[in-house]
Structure formats: C-alpha cells, structure tokens
Amino acid sequence: MVRAIESERFQRAITDTAVDAILTVDDKGIIKTANPAVEDIYGFTPDELVGQHASVVIPHEKRYLYGDDFFSQRIMPTVQIIGTGREVEILRKNGEKIPVRVGVGYTKLDGRPTFVSFVSDLRKRKEMENALRESEAKFRSLISNIPGVAYRCLVNPDWPMVFISDAVTELTGYPPEDFVLPTPKRSFSELYHPDDVEMFSNIDSDAGGFSFEYRIIVKSGDVKWVTEHGVHVKDDDGNVLYIDGFISDITHRRVMEEELKAAKEKAELAAATRTAFLANMSHEIRTPMNAIIGFSDLMLGEELLDEQKSHLTTINRSARSLLHLLNDILDSAKLDKGKLELDYRDFIIREELDLVISTFWLEAKRKKVELILHVDDQVATSYRGVPERIRQVLNNLIGNAVKFTHQGQVVINVKSDEKFVCFDVSDTGIGMTSEQLDRVFDPFSQADASMSRKYGGTGLGTTISKQLVELMGGTIFAKSEENKGSVFSFRLPLEVAEFVESSVPMINEKTTYLDATLNVLVVDDVLQNIELLTLLLTRAGHNVKTATDGIEALEKMREEAFDIVLMDLQMPRMDGLEAAKQRRIFEREQGLPATPIIALTASVLVQDKHAAQQAGMEGFANKPVDFSSLIDEIARVLNVESNKPPVHSKRRVKPRAASTLLVEKHVLDLKRAIELWGSEAAVLQEVDKFTSTCRDQINALMNSAIKEDFAAITKQAHRLKGTSGNLGLTTFFNIASDIESQALKSTVDIDDINALREALDKIELMLSESPLYAENAINESIDNELILEHLKILLTSIEQNMVNEEELAVLREAAPTLYSYEINQILLDIDDFEFELAQQGIRALIEKLT
The missing domain is CATH 3.40.50.2300 (Response regulator)
Structure with missing residues (x-):
C-alpha cells in the first residue's frame, strides 16, 4: 500500500514538472486531471479544466470526432487518433487557436476506458518555420528578380552546379534541374562558344574573383553574349570550396555597341568627307580669289585716276570680304574639332576698332542708322591678345546689329577693369523673343525661316563668336527684347602691352x-x-x-x-x-x-x-x-x-575705253572679267582659248557620266567650273558647279551636261559677234597651219623609225598654244620611246586641227 502511494506521488511529481500539458479523460469525456503546464498552453488553470468535457479545448469544427462513441470506444473513428502523434490546433480559453503536437494514449483502469493526452506547444517552432519560409521566399524572390542567373558551382572541370536560379531557363532554354547535382544532364561549359573556350583556362583562384564577357550557344541554336562575374569561396585554410557568381545576358548591349561602333565609323567617314569637302571648297573659292585679290593688288601698285583707284579698292575689299566668309566656315569646322590655333601678339586696340567700324560705316549710313563708338578712358592703348579674332567677333556682332536695325543706332561701348576688357554691342533693331534668345548661339540657327529669307546669312556668326571668345578665355552673353533691340556683350582677359607702332599698311603698298x-x-x-x-x-x-x-x-x-x-x-x-x-x-x-x-x-x-x-x-x-x-x-x-621696296615714280594712266561689245550678263559678266583681265581684248582672248578645248572636255564629262565614274566627273566639272569662274562665264560656271555638287553625292543629271553644251553655244555665238573675232580667227588659223605642217613632218619621220630633232624643237617652242597639253604629251611619249603612242597622239591632233 505504501509502495503504491509512493509510486503515485512520483508520477504526480513527474506530471507536475513536465513541459507538455497532460490531461486524463474518462470514458464520458470528462477531464479528470490536468498538470500545471496546461495553463501556458490552454490558458485554463488545472482547476478550471478538471470536471469539464474535453471538447472545451477542441475547435468547434473538430468536435464531431470526439462524441460519446469515441470516449466509450464503441465505434472506431475514421481518423486514427489514438497511438499517433499529430500536429493540430487546440482552442485556448480566450478562443485563440494555436498549433500543438498531440499524442493520445488509451488504457483501461478498473475496466473502464481512460485517455491520456500529451500536448506540446508548437507556436515558437511555427514562428521559426514561418520566418524561415518567409526568408526563403524573399531569397527566392531576390534571386528570381536579379537580372541574370545566380549560381553556385564546384571547382571541377565541368563546373557542376550546386544551385542555379530559374532564370537559366530564359537565358539558355534549358531548365535549372538539367545543370544541378547530383545527376546533371549537361554542363554549362558545354554551351560555351568554341572561339571563347580558351579564356576560361586563365581563371586564377588566387585572384579571388573574375569577370568575363563571352558567347554561349543556347538551345534554339542562337548565339548570345553574356557577362559572368564570380568569386571563389574558401574555407579557413584557403581551400576553394565552390564558386558563387552571376551570369547576365548582354546581347542587347553588344548589339548596341556594334551599332554605336558602326555609327562611330560612319561619323568618322562623314568627318573625313567633311574635311575633303572643306578642302575642295577652299580650293574652289580661293582659286578665283587668287586672281581677284592678286590682280587688284597688282593694279593698286600702279598710278591710277582717283575714281579708278576707288573702284579698284572696292573690288579688292569686297574680294577680301568674301575670303572672310570662307574663313568663317573653315574656322567653325576647326573650332568644332579644337584645331584652331591662336596667334597672340601686341596690338593697338583703337586701330582694330576703327577698322571694324569703317567696315560697316557705309552700310549703316545707307540705312540711316547711326553707328557710334565709345571707348572708355580706362582702356589702354595697347594690349596683348589675338586682334584678328577679336576683330572677327566684333565683325560678326556689329554686322548683325546693322543688319537687323532699320532705324535708330548701333552703339559699341568698350571699357576695362583690372582683369578684363569689356565690349558691348547694342542696337535698336528688331530684337528677339526669349525662345530666339535661347538658341542665338546655336550653330546654323536663325530666328525663323522668314528671317533667313529676308536677311540671309548662315547663322554661324554668333556661334563662331561664342567659340572664339571662350577659346580666348572670355565669356559672352546676350540680352534682347522683341521690337526694342539687343545687346551682345563679351569680355576678354587681355594684358596691357607696351606701346606699339601702327601696323596698318596702305592697301597698295608692296611690303617686301x-x-x-x-x-x-x-x-x-x-x-x-x-x-x-x-x-x-x-x-x-x-x-x-x-x-x-x-x-x-x-x-x-x-x-x-x-x-x-x-x-x-x-x-x-x-x-x-x-x-x-x-x-x-x-x-x-x-x-x-x-x-x-x-x-x-x-x-x-x-x-x-x-x-x-x-x-x-x-x-x-x-x-x-x-x-x-x-x-x-x-x-x-x-x-x-x-x-621694303623702293617708291616708284608717279605717272598718270589714261582711262580705259568703254566696251563696244554687247553681251548678256548671264553669258559673260564682262565688267567683272575686264576688272580681272584688264581689257576687253584680253577677256575675249582668254574666253576664246577656253572654248577651243571646252567641247572636248564636255564630251569627256558625258562619257564619265555614262560610266557613272563620279570621281572623274568631280575632277572634270571642277576644272570647268574654276576656269569659267575666272572668266566671268556666269551661266556656264553655275551649271558646272551644280554638276560638281551632284558628283560629290554620287549622282549626275545628264540634262545638266547638255545644258553646258547650250551655254557653250551661247559663248561661241557671243565670240562670233565680237569685233576681235575675225583677227583672232586669222591668227589662230595661221598658228594651226604651222603646227599642222610640223606635225605631219614629225609623223613621217617617226613612221620611218627616225626622230626629227628640229621638228621636236619647233613643237617645244609651240607648246604654249591652245594645244599645249596634246603637244607636250606627244613629246613625252617620244622621250620615253613610246613611238606608237606618239603616232596615235599626232594623228589625233592632226585630225583635230584639220
């Protein structure tokens, strides 16, 4: 009896100290005993539970399983409850459901069914599981949202994957399980492009990390570019355990790079084309400028009547103005490429200002616009800077001010402080809107199309001004109000220089x-x-x-x-x-x-x-x-x-006689041509020389057009344009210019070449009506007869394998004629012992002369 009591006390002590809740229930479902742990789990005290039906802790939806038949064990339940451990929910005193693990045992005491319930609290474990599950979900979400494939692989030859993200399917077309241990179907290295395999032999595990760009061949057979970044994960002893890395698809980027590379090459080609165009344009404009400026300089060195000198000076200055326009375009190109060099020297600032003002004084006077210059007393006499570029900026700004001002005045203010010389060009002209002001320094930009038509210009002036001012270390800005005028201001960091003598020469002075x-x-x-x-x-x-x-x-x-x-x-x-x-x-x-x-x-x-x-x-x-x-x-x-040259004695020159030739200006600009060549007779002689070979050149141009040899067309049209331009053959020059422009764009209009022939017909008709035509025709006939005679003699000697040296000497003397090119070529062929070519050349020239 005592032993039974002690056993009961021992069991009660175990029950009371148990962490799990322990309940005993009789065959009526009444709770008979409850240990202290029930309060933490069920919320009821042991005393509150004892005597209540067990259904009090069973959720309502499960109570149907625990009726009288269950507790009396008359019918076996459909769900195995007794003798198993299950994770279920129980109902706490406050109505809260919590997760628990329940084990129910069954026995008979005194012949009556008795149930023992063991309940473990799972709330903390569930919290941990939920946290882990949430963390895993976040990790998976992170991995799945990374723009690329995340992986972990072993450092083996085939790089077997321990893990690889689902994004590999989108990249390669293969599912992730195809790559993952323990039984991978394929290795990622099998996808490497054959030309890129070699780079992976250079992976250095001691470097810690690596980065590659390479190609893979995906399931569809397409080639994709990827970038891979990885790190070597090591243990405490420095042994590499595995590699963690990311692989990203950069195919789109590589395509863009290729497109950018192609665009860059295209841009470089365009830049080269632009350079060639500038060279051609420079050559074309400067060639006639050479004659205009050079001959006018030459004539200004002679003694002329005052009126003649005035007209010639105007021609000279106008030609130089055109040259400045060309320089503007070339300067803009150089400034864009950062190739313009500045030549710093000492200069007198008032001389430069006077030169600019005098340039626009006549135009301003014609428009009845007052042109005013104010130079502050603080402005020094001489500065060190780039006077040509300062003058260029002022020319642009003052030129615009005069152009866009119809009444009122244009005022140039110059002042200085310790560091800067400041220039303000203000006008009472048409002004600008705020939108126009915002783009006033943009290249090739004018206010609108109507302004471009009305006032002309390239829109480069203010752009070049800004570029030049900034290149000289200064700043420029503008203020304007529509219909009230504009103010352009710039300041330059000019250093005061010692006084220098005036360096402006007379226009007709030969300097050396x-x-x-x-x-x-x-x-x-x-x-x-x-x-x-x-x-x-x-x-x-x-x-x-x-x-x-x-x-x-x-x-x-x-x-x-x-x-x-x-x-x-x-x-x-x-x-x-x-x-x-x-x-x-x-x-x-x-x-x-x-x-x-x-x-x-x-x-x-x-x-x-x-x-x-x-x-x-x-x-x-x-x-x-x-x-x-x-x-x-x-x-x-x-x-x-x-x-310095000596001063020549003065002499008076008789005025040139007025022209007696009536000619339409669109055929021949006779006035301009005479100013270049000096006389009507000289002009007609030069035009006559031009027409003698021109038709052959047009025929050659047509042949090149038929063959679509645009390089030859460009050269041929270039030559025709240059010569006709120097001669003042207006229409012919314009047509030749158009043909050259077309050829530079790899196209040509045959009708334009025919138009050249028509223009040549009109030139020849004009010559035939000239009073000098008969004399020139006689002289030319005599010259041709002499050359023809000597050519026949030379041909006979060459056909007999002999060279008549006397005839060669005669033809060399005759070479500066209309047929100098053909004769010189014949002589060169003879000198090179190319007698067959020489015979062909002689026969061709004889046929032409005949």
Whole structure:
C-alpha cells in the first residue's frame, strides 16, 4: 500500500514538472486531471479544466470526432487518433487557436476506458518555420528578380552546379534541374562558344574573383553574349570550396555597341568627307580669289585716276570680304574639332576698332542708322591678345546689329577693369523673343525661316563668336527684347602691352622684296594662276619659267637649275607631292643639292602641310596669293633678307575705253572679267582659248557620266567650273558647279551636261559677234597651219623609225598654244620611246586641227 502511494506521488511529481500539458479523460469525456503546464498552453488553470468535457479545448469544427462513441470506444473513428502523434490546433480559453503536437494514449483502469493526452506547444517552432519560409521566399524572390542567373558551382572541370536560379531557363532554354547535382544532364561549359573556350583556362583562384564577357550557344541554336562575374569561396585554410557568381545576358548591349561602333565609323567617314569637302571648297573659292585679290593688288601698285583707284579698292575689299566668309566656315569646322590655333601678339586696340567700324560705316549710313563708338578712358592703348579674332567677333556682332536695325543706332561701348576688357554691342533693331534668345548661339540657327529669307546669312556668326571668345578665355552673353533691340556683350582677359607702332599698311603698298634676282619655276595647272604669279614675280625683277603639271616640272628642273620652285599640289597627270618626291630621289641618285620647293595651294588643311613636308617641300604658301607673304616665305626658305621696296615714280594712266561689245550678263559678266583681265581684248582672248578645248572636255564629262565614274566627273566639272569662274562665264560656271555638287553625292543629271553644251553655244555665238573675232580667227588659223605642217613632218619621220630633232624643237617652242597639253604629251611619249603612242597622239591632233 505504501509502495503504491509512493509510486503515485512520483508520477504526480513527474506530471507536475513536465513541459507538455497532460490531461486524463474518462470514458464520458470528462477531464479528470490536468498538470500545471496546461495553463501556458490552454490558458485554463488545472482547476478550471478538471470536471469539464474535453471538447472545451477542441475547435468547434473538430468536435464531431470526439462524441460519446469515441470516449466509450464503441465505434472506431475514421481518423486514427489514438497511438499517433499529430500536429493540430487546440482552442485556448480566450478562443485563440494555436498549433500543438498531440499524442493520445488509451488504457483501461478498473475496466473502464481512460485517455491520456500529451500536448506540446508548437507556436515558437511555427514562428521559426514561418520566418524561415518567409526568408526563403524573399531569397527566392531576390534571386528570381536579379537580372541574370545566380549560381553556385564546384571547382571541377565541368563546373557542376550546386544551385542555379530559374532564370537559366530564359537565358539558355534549358531548365535549372538539367545543370544541378547530383545527376546533371549537361554542363554549362558545354554551351560555351568554341572561339571563347580558351579564356576560361586563365581563371586564377588566387585572384579571388573574375569577370568575363563571352558567347554561349543556347538551345534554339542562337548565339548570345553574356557577362559572368564570380568569386571563389574558401574555407579557413584557403581551400576553394565552390564558386558563387552571376551570369547576365548582354546581347542587347553588344548589339548596341556594334551599332554605336558602326555609327562611330560612319561619323568618322562623314568627318573625313567633311574635311575633303572643306578642302575642295577652299580650293574652289580661293582659286578665283587668287586672281581677284592678286590682280587688284597688282593694279593698286600702279598710278591710277582717283575714281579708278576707288573702284579698284572696292573690288579688292569686297574680294577680301568674301575670303572672310570662307574663313568663317573653315574656322567653325576647326573650332568644332579644337584645331584652331591662336596667334597672340601686341596690338593697338583703337586701330582694330576703327577698322571694324569703317567696315560697316557705309552700310549703316545707307540705312540711316547711326553707328557710334565709345571707348572708355580706362582702356589702354595697347594690349596683348589675338586682334584678328577679336576683330572677327566684333565683325560678326556689329554686322548683325546693322543688319537687323532699320532705324535708330548701333552703339559699341568698350571699357576695362583690372582683369578684363569689356565690349558691348547694342542696337535698336528688331530684337528677339526669349525662345530666339535661347538658341542665338546655336550653330546654323536663325530666328525663323522668314528671317533667313529676308536677311540671309548662315547663322554661324554668333556661334563662331561664342567659340572664339571662350577659346580666348572670355565669356559672352546676350540680352534682347522683341521690337526694342539687343545687346551682345563679351569680355576678354587681355594684358596691357607696351606701346606699339601702327601696323596698318596702305592697301597698295608692296611690303617686301628680295635684293637678288631669282630664277623661279612656277608650276600650276590653272592658267590664270600662272599668269598672275608671272606678272608679280617679273615685276619684282625675277626670271620666271612655267610648267602645268608635275611631269613637265621635273623635265624643266632636269634641263635648268632654279633658285626656287613654286609647286601647286593638285594637278593632272602628276601632282605636286609626287613631283617633289621624284625630284628628291633624282637629286640623291645624281648627288645634286636639293632645289628649294614651296608648296602653293588653295588648301588650308594641316594635313596638306604635313604631306608637303613629307614629300620634301621646304615651304608652304596659301592661295589667294599674298605676294608679301610669299616673298617672306621664299626669303625664309632661301635664308635671305627681305626688304621694303623702293617708291616708284608717279605717272598718270589714261582711262580705259568703254566696251563696244554687247553681251548678256548671264553669258559673260564682262565688267567683272575686264576688272580681272584688264581689257576687253584680253577677256575675249582668254574666253576664246577656253572654248577651243571646252567641247572636248564636255564630251569627256558625258562619257564619265555614262560610266557613272563620279570621281572623274568631280575632277572634270571642277576644272570647268574654276576656269569659267575666272572668266566671268556666269551661266556656264553655275551649271558646272551644280554638276560638281551632284558628283560629290554620287549622282549626275545628264540634262545638266547638255545644258553646258547650250551655254557653250551661247559663248561661241557671243565670240562670233565680237569685233576681235575675225583677227583672232586669222591668227589662230595661221598658228594651226604651222603646227599642222610640223606635225605631219614629225609623223613621217617617226613612221620611218627616225626622230626629227628640229621638228621636236619647233613643237617645244609651240607648246604654249591652245594645244599645249596634246603637244607636250606627244613629246613625252617620244622621250620615253613610246613611238606608237606618239603616232596615235599626232594623228589625233592632226585630225583635230584639220
């Protein structure tokens, strides 16, 4: 009995200290005992539970399982409850349902069913599970939203995956389970593009991480570009356990890069085309400028009537103004590329201002607009800066102010402080809206189309001004109000300089000459350039010989020694660069001293200067020819002194007789042509020379057009345009210009070539009505008869395999005629022993002359 009591006490002690809730229930479902732990789980105290039906802790929806039949065990329930452990929910005192693990035991005491329930609280575990599940969900969400494939792989040859994210399906077309241990179907390395496999042999585990861009071949057979970044995960001993990394699809980026690369190459090609265009444009504009400015400078050196001098000065200044326009366009291109160099020097600021004001004074007076200049007393006399560029900015701003002002005034204020010289150009003109003001410094931008039509201009002036001011370290800005005027202001950090003497020369003053008489060879394919340089150099006391291409120049240099050679770069048959190279080779082979060669070109491009130097040329001079600068360059190359010229005695010149030829201006701008060539007779003679070969050139142009040889078309139209422009053949010049522009765009209109023929017909008709035509025709006939006679004699001698040296000498003397090119080619073929070619050339020329 005592032992039974002690056993009961022991069991009660165990029950009371148990963490789980323990209930005993009889066969009526009444709770008989409850340990203290029930309060933490059920919320009831043991005393509150004892005596109640067990259904009090069973959720309502489950109570049907625990009726009288269950507790009396008369019917076995459908759900196995007794003898199993289950995770269920119980009902707490406060009505809350909580998760628990329940184990129910069954036995009989005194022959009556008795149930023992063991209940473990699962709330904390469930919280942990939920937290883990939520963390896992977040992790999966993170992985799935990463733009690429996340993976963990072993460092084995096949890189088996421990884990790889679902994004691999979108990237490769294969599901993630195809790559993952323990039984992967394929390795990711099998997808590597064969050309990119080699790079993976260079992975250095000691580097910690790696990064590659490579290609893979996906399930569909497509090739994709990917970038992979990974790190080596190591244990405490430094052994690599696995690699964690990401793989991202960069196919779209690589396509964009290729497109950008192609666009870059296209842009570079466009830039090269633009450079070539600028070179051609420079050459085309500067070639006629050479004649206009050069001849007008030459004539201004003579004694003229006041009225003649005034007109000629206007021509000279207008030509130089056109040259400034060209320089604007070239400057804009240079500024865009950062290639414009600044030449700093000391200058007198009031001289520069006066020069600018005088440029626009006449236009302002004509418009009845007052042009006012105010220079503050604080402004110094001389500064160190770039006067040409300052003047260029002022020209642009004042020119615009005068252009857009119809009444009132344009005021230029100049003031200074310790650091800056400030320029304000204000006007009472049409002004600008705020939108127009915002884009006033944008390139090629004008207020609107109507303004462009009304006022003209390229819209580059303010853009270049801004670029120049900023290049000189200054700032520029504008203020404006519509219909009330504008103010453009800029300031420059100019340093005060010591007083310098005035450097503005008279327009008709020849600034330099050489003491010694030089033997000069002038090489140029443009006849007008040769004539101009011959006049200038001969007048300066030098001996001049000429050649029209590189081949002829080399021959002349073999026959005679020259002190200096002026060599054009762009010429037919052989250009100046090749001629210079061959001359230097010849001199080295023969042990001769180098003949000084100066490149003479209308190009202003730096690469042309470099090409000239590499070809062995010692100097470089631009066209239009500035004779003073040319002499200075000759003096520099020859290492001699250049000096001021003596003053010539004054003489009066009779006024030129008025023209007796009636000609339409669209056929021949006779006034302009006479100003260039000096007389009507000279003009007609030059035009007659032009027409004698022009029809053949047009036929050649047509043949090139039929073959779609646009390079040849460009050169042929270029030559026709340049010559006709120098002669004032207006319509012909315009048509040739259009053809050249078309050819540069790889197209040509055959109708335009036919229009050239029609223009030539009108020119020839005009010549036939000239009083000089008969005389010229007779002289030409005589010349042609003589040449024809000598050609026939020469042909006979060559057909007999003999060369008549006397006839060669006669033809060499006759070469500067209308047929100089053909004759020179015949002579060259004979010199090269190409007798068959020479015979063909002679027969062709005989047929032409006949």
